[in-house]
Every structure is written in C-alpha cells, then in structure tokens.
Amino acid sequence: xxxxxxQLLVGLINGSFYALLSLGLAVIFGMLNIxxxxxxxxxxxGAFVAYFLLNLGGINYWWALLFAPIIVGIFGMILExxxxxxxxxxxxxxGLLLTFGIALIVQGVFQNYFGSxxxxxxxxxxxxxxxxxxxxxxxxxxxxxxxxxxxxCIATWFLIEKTRLGAYLRAATENxxxxxxxxxxxxxxxTLTYGLGVGLAALAGVLSAPINQVRPLMGADLIIVxxxxxxxxxMGSIMGSIITGFALGVIEGLTKYFYPEASNTVVFxxxxxxxxxxxxxxxxxxx
Amino acid sequence: MxxxxxxxxxxxxxxxxxxxxxxxxxxxxxKIGALSDQSGLYADLGGPGSTLAAQMAIEDSxxxxxxxxxxxxxxxxxxxxxxxxxxxxxxxDVDKVDVIVDVPNSGVALAVNNVIKEKNGVYINxxxxxxxxxxxxxxxxxxxxxxDTYMLAHTTGQALVxxxxxxxxxxxxxxAFGAALERDTTAVVTANGGxxxxxxxxxxxxxxxxxxxxxxxxxxxxIIGLANAGGDTTNTIKQAAxxxxxxxxxxxxxxxxxxxxxxxxxxxxxxxxxxxxTFYWDMNDQTRAFSKRFAEKMKSNAPPTMVQAGVYxxxxxxxxxxxxxxxxxxxxxxxxxxxxxxxxxxxxxGKGEIQPxxxxxxxAYLFEVKKPSESKGPWDFYKLVGTVPGDQAxxxxxxxxxxxxxx
Numbered sequence: 143x144x145x146x147x148x149q150l151l152v153g154l155i156n157g158s159f160y161a162l163l164s165l166g167l168a169v170i171f172g173m174l175n176i177x178x179x180x181x182x183x184x185x186x187x188g189a190f191v192a193y194f195l196l197n198l199g200g201i202n203y204w205w206a207l208l209f210a211p212i213i214v215g216i217f218g219m220i221l222e223x224x225x226x227x228x229x230x231x232x233x234x235x236x237g238l239l240l241t242f243g244i245a246l247i248v249q250g251v252f253q254n255y256f257g258s259x260x261x262x263x264x265x266x267x268x269x270x271x272x273x274x275x276x277x278x279x280x281x282x283x284x285x286x287x288x289x290x291x292x293x294x295c296i297a298t299w300f301l302i303e304k305t306r307l308g309a310y311l312r313a314a315t316e317n318x319x320x321x322x323x324x325x326x327x328x329x330x331x332x333t334l335t336y337g338l339g340v341g342l343a344a345l346a347g348v349l350s351a352p353i354n355q356v357r358p359l360m361g362a363d364l365i366i367v368x369x370x371x372x373x374x375x376x377m378g379s380i381m382g383s384i385i386t387g388f389a390l391g392v393i394e395g396l397t398k399y400f401y402p403e404a405s406n407t408v409v410f411x412x413x414x415x416x417x418x419x420x421x422x423x424x425x426x427x428x429x
Numbered sequence: 430m431x432x433x434x435x436x437x438x439x440x441x442x443x444x445x446x447x448x449x450x451x452x453x454x455x456x457x458x459x460k461i462g463a464l465s466d467q468s469g470l471y472a473d474l475g476g477p478g479s480t481l482a483a484q485m486a487i488e489d490s491x492x493x494x495x496x497x498x499x500x501x502x503x504x505x506x507x508x509x510x511x512x513x514x515x516x517x518x519x520x521x522d523v524d525k526v527d528v529i530v531d532v533p534n535s536g537v538a539l540a541v542n543n544v545i546k547e548k549n550g551v552y553i554n555x556x557x558x559x560x561x562x563x564x565x566x567x568x569x570x571x572x573x574x575x576x577d578t579y580m581l582a583h584t585t586g587q588a589l590v591x592x593x594x595x596x597x598x599x600x601x602x603x604x605a606f607g608a609a610l611e612r613d614t615t616a617v618v619t620a621n622g623g624x625x626x627x628x629x630x631x632x633x634x635x636x637x638x639x640x641x642x643x644x645x646x647x648x649x650x651x652i653i654g655l656a657n658a659g660g661d662t663t664n665t666i667k668q669a670a671x672x673x674x675x676x677x678x679x680x681x682x683x684x685x686x687x688x689x690x691x692x693x694x695x696x697x698x699x700x701x702x703x704x705x706x707t708f709y710w711d712m713n714d715q716t717r718a719f720s721k722r723f724a725e726k727m728k729s730n731a732p733p734t735m736v737q738a739g740v741y742x743x744x745x746x747x748x749x750x751x752x753x754x755x756x757x758x759x760x761x762x763x764x765x766x767x768x769x770x771x772x773x774x775x776x777x778x779g780k781g782e783i784q785p786x787x788x789x790x791x792x793a794y795l796f797e798v799k800k801p802s803e804s805k806g807p808w809d810f811y812k813l814v815g816t817v818p819g820d821q822a823x824x825x826x827x828x829x830x831x832x833x834x835x836x
Contacts, residue, residue, distance in 0.1 A: 145647055152639045257729050258472040259660060262695030265671070272673050278643060281671045353671070354636050355663055355693055359469070363636055398631075398640035403603055405640075406632040 148278035149399045150392055155284045157391020158291035159346055163364065164371040164383040165295055166342035169302065172378035173315050173335045176226060177234055179242040181368070182361025183249050184340050187214045188347025189356045190252065193263050203266040203352070210348045211341035218340030222333050245362070252358035260355030287349050294345065295384045298338075302380055311335060370413040376423030386424060456756045457497040461487075461744065462526040464516060464541065465556060467505035470634055470660035471533045473689040473729075475556040477503075478737040479531040481726055486744035492752070502526070508633065510540035517541045521548040527759060528553060528747060531740050535559035535606035539566060546570050550761040553747060555739030558658070558685060559609040560824060563788040567831035570761040571787045572746075572768055575739030576707050578606070579824045581684045582613035584705035584793050584817050589652055589682050590621040597682075598650035599628030600641050600665060602657035610656040610684055626650045631657070638665045642672050646679065654682045662686060663693045670698045687734045691810045696801040699810075707793050708735035708777055709811050715776035724808075732808050742775045743789075781819055786831035790819035 163185060170178045191213050192206035201209065221244065229236050265283045272281040302308040311331060314321040318328045347361075354360055367390075375386030390409055397408040404411075416424060463480040466472050480503040487499045502524060506513035513532070520526035521544070529545060532538045533556025545552040546568040553572050554562060560579040562571060597618050601607040607630065615625050627648045629641050642665070645653045653674065655662055662683060669681055683690075686704040710720035710732035719741070720732040733741070750767040751757055758764065765787070773781040773789060781791035795815040804810060826834060 145643070148643045148647075149640055152643060155639065156637055253468060253472075254728065257689070257731075258468060258470060258476070259474075259663065259689045259693040262667075262693060262698070264695070264697065272671075279646070279673050279677070281673070283671065284639070353668065355660065355667070357660065360636070363634060395640050399644065402629050402631055402641065406635070 144277035145399070146396075149395045151275075151278065151280065152284075153392035153395020154288055154388060155391070156394060157388035158288050159350055159364070159387075160368055160371050160391050161295050161384045161387025162291045162342055162346040162349070163368040164375065164387045165298055165380065166339040166346075167368060167372050168375070168378055168380050168383040169298065169342070170336060170339035171372070172380065173311055173339075174222075174226070174332055175234065175315075176229070176237040176241065176336075178339065179238055179365070180221070180245040180248065181241075181340075181343050182363075182365030183245040184214055184218060184361070185343040185347040185350075185364070186252065186358060186361035187217065187248065188344025189263070189351040189354075189360060190256075190347075191344065192348040192351050193261055193356045196263065203348070206348050207345065211344040214344035214347075215337040215341035219333050219337040222336040226336065227329065227332070245365075249358050249362060256358055258357065258359060260357030260360070263351040263356050265352040283352060287353070291346070291349065294342070295387075298342065299380050299384065367409050370409045372423075374409075374413050374416045374423055376425040379423065379425040382423060382425030456759070457492075457495075459497065459499045459528070459751065459757050460524065460526045461499065461501040462517075462520045462524070462529045463501060463503040463531050463740070464506055464513060464520075464529050465503070465531045466508050466533055467503070469508050471508070471556065471658070473693075473731070474659060474687040474734045475531050475533040475736045475740075478723075478727060478731070478733060479556065479740045481723065482733060482737040482741040483530055483744050485723065485726075486741045486748070490745060490748040492748055495752075506532070506534070506537050506541075508534045508537060510537045513537035514540045514544050517544040518548075521545075521550055527551060527757060527761070528744075528764075530554075530744060531556045531736070533557055533736060534604075535561075535609060536604045538562060539605055542566060542568055542571055545761065548761075551747065551764050552761075553740070553743035555743055556736045558606050560613060561605075561609060563784070563786040563829070563831060564824060565830050567786045567829075567833055569787075569833060570765055572743060572765060572783055572789060573787055574743040574789045575735050576685075576705075576793070577788070577823070578610040578613045580707075580793055580822045581610060581705055582617045584795060584822055585682060585684055585703060586614040586617045586654070587621065588703065588795060588815075589680070590618055590623045594652035594680060594682070595621075595623035596650045597623060597625045597652045597654050598645045598648040599625065599654045599656050600638070600645060601628055601630045602633050602661055603630040604633055606658065607656045611654070614654055614656065614684060628654075631661070633661070635661060636664065638668045639672065641665075642669055642674060646672065646674055646677065650679065652680050652682050655684055658685045659687070659690065660693075663690050666694050666702070667698055687736070688808070688810065689731065689734055691798055692731070692808070696799060696804055696810065699798045700800045702798045703795065703814065704798075705793050705795055705817075706735045706811075707791060708733075708738040709794065709796065709813075710738075711809065711811070712794075712813075719776055738777045742773070742777050745775055746771070746773050746783075784823075784826060786824075786826065786829050786833055788823055788829075790823050792819055793817045793822040 191210040195201040269283040375382035398405040465475040504516040528551035530553045535557045538557030555575045560577040562573045601611045769783045778791045796811040
C-alpha cells in the first residue's frame with residue numbers, strides 16, 4: 143500500500159509536465175487553430191536556453207525560469223509572424239505539417255551541435271535533498287515541480303477564462319472581424335498568444351532540465367504522449383488538458399508499477415478508448 | 430563459316446573466363462556500410478563517430494596508395510530491426526556492399542546478422558552487446574569486436590558480488606540486449622552465491638525512471654543492476670541520485686557505461702561508479718594519439734568511445750585479411766575465416782585473437798569514474814582499477830553453444 147502512495151505521487155510529478163505542455167498546446171489550438179507540432183522542440187529549446195544561461199552567462203535556475211520562456215517565446219512569436227500567420231483559414235493539416243517541419247529542423251540543428259546524449263544541468267542548491275514522507279523519499283525538487291506547475295496551470299486558466307484580456311482572446315477566436323471592429327489589434331493578440339503557449343513549453347523545459355538530461359530529442363520523446371493527452375482532454379479545452387495531464391501521469395505511473403512493459407503504450411490505449419466512446423474528448427464540445 | 434564462328438565463340442568465352450579469373454584475383458574494390466543509430470539514444474556512442482572511425486581506418490591502412498578503391502556509405506537503422514534489415518538487404522543487393530560495421534542495439538544487430546549470413550557478406554559488429562552473436566546465433570560471417578554481455582557480467586558483475594553485493598535488483602531495458610545482459614549477470618550472481626531478489630523491465634528510451642527506482646529501493650537489494658544503455662542509463666543514474674538511492678546504502682551497478690554517458694551525467698553525479706570497457710582514450714601514447722586525431726575531426730570534439738574504437742580496429746584487421754588474400758574475393762565467409770586465422774594487433778586494443786565463433790578476445794579494463802577534483806581535462810573521466818585478461822573476460826569456447834565449434 144505504501145508503495146502505491148509513492149507511485150501515485152511519482153505519477154503526479156510526470157503529470158505536471160504533461161499538464162504544462164498540453165496546456166500550451168490547448169491554448170495555441172484553442173486560440174489560433176494550429177496543431178503545434180513544434181511544441182516538443184520549443185520545450186527542448188527552453189531546457190537548452192536554461193543550460194546556456196547558466197554555463198555562458200552564469201545566470202541561475204531561478205532567473206532561467208523567467209528568461210528562458212521569454213527568449214523562446216520571442217522565438218515563437220517570430221515564427222508566428224514570419225510563417226504561421228500565412229496559414230490562417232487553411233486546413234489544420236497545413237499548420238501541422240509546417241510546425242512538424244520546424245520541429246525537425248530545430249531538433250536537427252541542436253543534434254548537429256550537441257549530439258544525442260545530452261548535457262547535465264544541476265538541481266539548484268535551494269532545492270537539493272529530499273524529505274522522508276514515511277512511504278517514500280521525495281526529492282524536494284520533484285515536490286517543487288508539482289506545486290509550481292499547478293500554480294502556473296491555474297494562473298493560465300484564470301487568465302484566459304476569467305479576465306477581460308482572456309475574454310477578448312476568446313471573442314477573437316469566435317469572430318475576429320467583429321473584435322477588430324471594437325479596435326482590438328487581433329493579429330498582435332494572436333502573436334502574443336502563440337508566444338504565451340510557447341513560453342509555457344519553454345517553462346516546462348526549464349523545469350525538466352535538472353531531472354532529465356538536456357537533450358535535443360527530449361521533446362520529440364514527449365510530444366506524442368502530450369498530443370494524446372490533449373486529444374483525450376478535448377482539443378482546445380484549457381481545464382480539460384490540465385486535468386487530463388495530471389490524471390494520465392498518475393495512470394502511467396500506476397502502469398509502471400503493475401505492468402511496466404505497457405507503460406509506454408497505456409496512454410494511447412486510453413486515447414483509443416476515449417475516442418471510441420466520446421470522439422470530442424472528455425471535456426470537448428462537438429464542433 | 431559455321432566452324433569459324435564456333436571457334437571464335439569458344440575463343441571469346443575462354444578469353445572472357447581468363448579475364449574474369451584475373452579480375453577475381455586482383456579485384457581491389459571494397460565497399461563498407463556503416464550501419465548505426467545516427468540520431469537516437471545510441472548515436473553518440475556509435476553513430477557518425479563510427480563512420481568517422483571507419484573512414485580513418487581506410488586512410489590509415491594506406492591501401493589507396495596500393496591501388497585499392499575503398500568506398501564507405503552510412504545508414505540509420507533508427508533502433509528498428511525492420512529498418513536495419515531493409516538497409517542491409519539494399520546494401521548487398523543494390524549497392525554491392527562487402528562489409529557492414531558497427532550496428533549498435535542488440536535487437537537490430539541480431540536481425541542484421543541473419544541477412545549478412547544469407548548474403549555471405551562480412552559483419553564486423555562493434556556496437557551491440559548481446560553475447561548471442563557469437564554464441565547461440567553465431568555465424569561464419571560475423572566478427573564481434575569490442576565487448577559483449579558475458580564480458581560485462583563477468584567483470585563488473587563479478588567484482589561487485591565478490592565485494593559483498595550479494596542481493597540484486599535489475600532495471601532491464603525490455604529488448605534483446607537487456608534480456609541478454611540480465612541473463613548473463615544473473616548467472617554470475619548466482620554462481621558466486623548471490624541472489625536476484627527482483628527486477629523490472631522498462632521500455633527502451635524511457636525519460637523517467639522514478640517509478641522503477643522506487644521499486645528498486647523498496648526491494649532492499651544491495652545492488653541495483655542497470656541492464657540498460659545510453660540515454661536510459663544516464664537518466665537512471667541521475668534520477669537515482671535524486672531519490673537518494675546511493676546515500677541510502679544501495680549501490681548502482683552500471684553494467685554498461687560509455688564515455689559519452691559519463692560526460693552526459695557529469696562527474697558530480699557519476700563519480701565512484703565502477704564499470705568495464707575494453708578501450709579508453711587515455712590508456713597509452715598510441716590511444717592518445719589516435720584519439721587526438723579522432724577528436725579533431727568530430728563535431729563535438731569528443732574522443733572515441735570503445736564502440737567507435739572497435740569499428741576502427743575491426744576495419745583495420747579486415748583490411749589486413751584482404752591484403753593477405755591478395756584481393757577482395759567478395760566472399761564473406763572466406764574473408765572472415767582469414768581474419769580468424771590472423772592474430773589481431775592494433776594501437777587501440779593491443780594484441781588479441783578472433784576465436785572460431787567470431788568473438789574477438791582482448792583485455793577488459795575495470796574503471797572507476799573520477800571525482801570532479803581529480804579530473805584534469807574535459808574528457809578526463811576514468812581511473813583504471815584493474816585489468817582482466819581476455820581469456821577470463823569472454824565466454825570460454827567450452828561454454829559456447831556456437832554451431833561453428835562442432836565441426
């Protein structure tokens with residue numbers, strides 16, 4: 143039973159990454175109607191930027207949490223302005239292919255320079271060590287990841303669903319022409335939204351740097367699972383993707399305990415089941 | 430008229446046959462295929478570095494000056510046996526490749542082994558670990574150069590059991606390699622009076638090991654045996670440090686660890702790990718000289734791993750056999766037979782031999798990862814702890830189930 147508690151907690155930690163990443167995807171899909179396949183590559187860039195900030199600029203983890211999302215977010219906004227914006231109104235497939243291509247290029251460039259085994263990034267001193275919870279030894283850093291990503295997820299949800307800015311955004315998705323008539327600069331808002339989604343990916347990258355290796359393929363390994371999370375949660379649903387992210391982390395964690403061989407596939411089995419029963423995803427509404 | 434044309438036909442045929450015979454004796458063309466994981470978790474320990482090693486072997490052999498024409502192509506098997514065998518088939522059927530080198534990932538390596546035997550090519554495997562390549566699944570076309578699971582089990586594994594690590598829990602990569610390494614190490618552990626108390630099989634290329642590590646922790650085993658490789662091993666070691674596993678008194682046995690893995694983990698976390706390799710760049714003047722040349726040509730400036738060194742040494746030995754044959758007979762089994770009949774000697778692995786089952790025998794070295802304070806350079810990672818002579822490190826012929834030995 144104690145082992146089970148530990149596995150639940152570990153699942154929650156992985157779920158935090160799924161939630162942060164799928165949240166960014168949901169924001170981008172919900173507001174821009176783009177299936178952002180470059181999300182994994184941008185997540186990887188977040189981790190690399192943190193690594194560079196530390197090793198070239200001596201800028202520590204805490205500042206990296208702030209700067210890496212901004213730097214990668216700006217990169218994302220440049221992508222949106224120069225490439226993605228030309229795809230508005232076209233079929234989803236074009237956006238998917240374009241972002242997939244961008245992901246391959248970005249990963250290829252990083253792999254060319256940094257190889258595949260990755261670079262080490264130390265856990266910040268303040269978060270080193272662990273606590274004995276009785277049923278398990280919890281590394282402080284992992285606990286921090288869960289709490290921090292929960293806060294970020296809820297803040298993002300609040301921003302989009304409960305504030306005036308969020309209301310503009312949702313309105314612009316529904317009817318851009320009308321919102322423009324009210325004097326809102328819709329293209330700029332779209333660009334900023336993409337930057338926000340990308341920033342969330344980069345933030346997840348910084349969070350994951352001390353746990354995983356900073357590797358060019360770290361995003362490629364994760365992105366497919368995250369897409370499954372988004373599909374299960376309902377495309378574009380903010381709360382749906384947060385809850386599904388955490389829930390699937392836990393389910394995956396339990397699978398690792400009861401039948402580890404299936405831990406890579408369990409998410410996709412669930413996706414198939416959900417799609418068969420409810421094609422719009424758990425929280426999605428029919429289009 | 431008729432007789433004349435028959436006569437000229439016969440003459441023509443005779444000339445053609447003679448010409449073909451002459452070409453056979455003097456055919457000095459060779460095509461090498463470097464098949465590896467070019468972009469995944471094993472790309473740094475093999476990958477483009479292995480292709481470079483093969484290229485350097487071509488240059489260093491000086492065969493071009495003697496009229497040989499040697500080409501090299503490379504392929505990415507993406508750690509998938511079906512892709513690996515498809516490339517191998519295409520290389521033999523269309524590209525007329527003579528020899529396939531490297532091939533990390535035991536699953537792919539075993540699949541490719543069958544293709545090469547069927548096509549009568551030459552297989553110089555350096556990257557794969559499974560001892561089955563020269564045991565149950567041995568082939569007259571195969572030379573397994575660098576290391577194998579039997580050797581890893583009988584060096585690192587044995588040393589740990591003898592040092593008191595008598596209860597083991599395995600974290601095993603769920604494919605041919607992990608299974609072979611766990612099997613060979615389990616045999617050593619039980620033979621030395623130890624016990625395996627449990628284990629968990631994880632999928633290849635797992636980013637998060639915390640769940641498996643908790644299970645290992647709960648098992649209370651003294652040794653946690655890592656029957657995995659590359660990125661899986663580095664992630665396990667890093668996360669084990671996070672969960673306080675080593676501080677809690679359990680010891681990690683990194684059964685297979687490469688230079689690039691240590692670099693990726695960082696000395697801070699990796700220090701004190703014991704493991705075995707058959708090559709390290711900083712062993713002697715020859716290895717240092719080669720590694721310096723190699724690193725200058727690598728994009729990452731990394732010195733060679735033992736896998737890449739094995740590709741170099743294997744290809745050099747292959748060329749020696751071709752030279753001794755006076756030309757390339759394009760007959761894989763014949764060339765491999767010649768390779769086995771000649772003792773091996775090169776700057777990187779020293780003196781050795783290739784056994785009738787295809788296993789190359791050379792020294793294995795027990796290393797310990799240095800403390801950060803002991804490291805003097807960017808790749809100064811290992812301390813030599815002990816040397817195991819080749820005949821004690823690798824499968825004795827009496828234990829081998831290889832069909833080639835029954836003749």
